[in-house]
Amino acid sequence: xxxxxxxxxxxxxxxxxxxxxxxxxxxxxxxxxxxxxxxxxxxxxxxxxxxxxxxxxxxxxxxxxxxxxxxxxxxxxxxxxxxxxxxxxxxxxxxxxxxxxxxxxxxxxxxxxxxxxxxxxxxxxxxxxxxxxxxxxxxxxxxxxxxxxxxxxxxxxx
Numbered sequence: 001x002x003x004x005x006x007x008x009x010x011x012x013x014x015x016x017x018x019x020x021x022x023x024x025x026x027x028x029x030x031x032x033x034x035x036x037x038x039x040x041x042x043x044x045x046x047x048x049x050x051x052x053x054x055x056x057x058x059x060x061x062x063x064x065x066x067x068x069x070x071x072x073x074x075x076x077x078x079x080x081x082x083x084x085x086x087x088x089x090x091x092x093x094x095x096x097x098x099x100x101x102x103x104x105x106x107x108x109x110x111x112x113x114x115x116x117x118x119x120x121x122x123x124x125x126x127x128x129x130x131x132x133x134x135x136x137x138x139x140x141x142x143x144x145x146x147x148x149x150x151x152x153x154x155x156x157x158x
Contacts, residue, residue, distance in 0.1 A: 028035075
């Protein structure tokens with residue numbers, strides 16, 4: 001027999017406590033492999049849960065970074081779009097103004113331009129002929145008067 005089995009049973013409280021401790025010790029000795037296995041399983045379960053939590057935290061921070069970057073990019077692109085729309089409005093108005101006012105400017109200008117080209121050609125012809133020097137001065141005066149009138153008409157000075 002073992003020493004545990006030969007221990008006499010006493011009626012005092014100290015002996016009952018030692019008996020209780022002995023029974024607990026025997027229970028623990030029998031269940032240590034089961035308790036070790038359960039402890040290992042619970043430790044693995046805890047590690048899995050911690051890993052899942054870490055993965056979710058990482059994903060959450062990645063999503064936050066992605067959302068912040070997307071918002072910044074959206075703001076930048078909105079600013080660029082507004083600038084592009086302003087440019088479209090500006091250039092369309094400039095095109096409209098140019099197409100409306102261009103025919104008015106070009107009609108007198110083209111007529112004066114053809115007249116001034118003819119006058120310029122006559123001046124060159126007069127320069128080639130030495131006998132017509134007096135006519136040359138009158139022709140050049142007429143040329144410059146016509147040219148000044150055309151520029152004044154274009155600028156709206158008349």
